[in-house]
Amino acid sequence: MKRSKQHYKFRYEEKTERQIIRRDRMERKGGFTCSHCRQWVVINDLMGTANRNHCNLCLWSKHVDEKKGDRLSKCQAGMRPIGLTFRIEGAFRRGEIMLIHDCAGCRKLSINRIAADDTSDNILSIFEASLRLEVDLGYRVQHGGILRAVEADREEILTQLFGRV
Numbered sequence: 398m399k400r401s402k403q404h405y406k407f408r409y410e411e412k413t414e415r416q417i418i419r420r421d422r423m424e425r426k427g428g429f430t431c432s433h434c435r436q437w438v439v440i441n442d443l444m445g446t447a448n449r450n451h452c453n454l455c456l457w458s459k460h461v462d463e464k465k466g467d468r469l470s471k472c473q474a475g476m477r478p479i480g481l482t483f484r485i486e487g488a489f490r491r492g493e494i495m496l497i498h499d500c501a502g503c504r505k506l507s508i509n510r511i512a513a514d515d516t517s518d519n520i521l522s523i524f525e526a527s528l529r530l531e532v533d534l535g536y537r538v539q540h541g542g543i544l545r546a547v548e549a550d551r552e553e554i555l556t557q558l559f560g561r562v
């Protein structure tokens with residue numbers, strides 16, 4: 398009796414894991430549940446970026462990629478948006494705003510394009526918070542070769558987010 402119960406439990410867990418993997422695959426097509434704020438994030442053609450990897454509301458991401466778009470990371474931890482940077486377009490030209498993410502699991506830093514439906518007010522909040530970034534995190538960003546947006550970039554950020562200064 399005891400043995401069959403254990404056997405049942407094992408099979409149940411195995412099935413659950415398979416179901417989770419299948420659900421993840423299905424979710425990737427139309428969207429996914431944000432691992433941070435739990436809202437449903439829609440993936441569609443209107444976002445302006447092919448690999449949606451972060452929540453349009455809280456802007457947290459999830460460490461799913463080893464290299465961009467490969468979905469091969471075993472980390473799977475949440476990635477906190479810690480600041481903004483600009484896409485590099487020539488030596489002196491600032492391109493579009495990008496988000497800097499810091500993985501809560503393995504501390505990997507990555508930069509990601511913002512999507513058309515990302516909440517502008519929340520992007521601005523991330524910028525404001527990043528002006529008071531913890532020293533060690535600021536150092537890691539700098540050491541990682543990422544040029545973090547600073548107070549002097551405020552005008553450019555407001556223009557890109559809200560189309561005005």
Ligand SMILES: [Zn+2]
Binds near residue numbers: 431434436454455456
């Ligand atoms: Zn979220």
Ligand SMILES: [Zn+2]
Binds near residue numbers: 460472501502
């Ligand atoms: Zn990670």
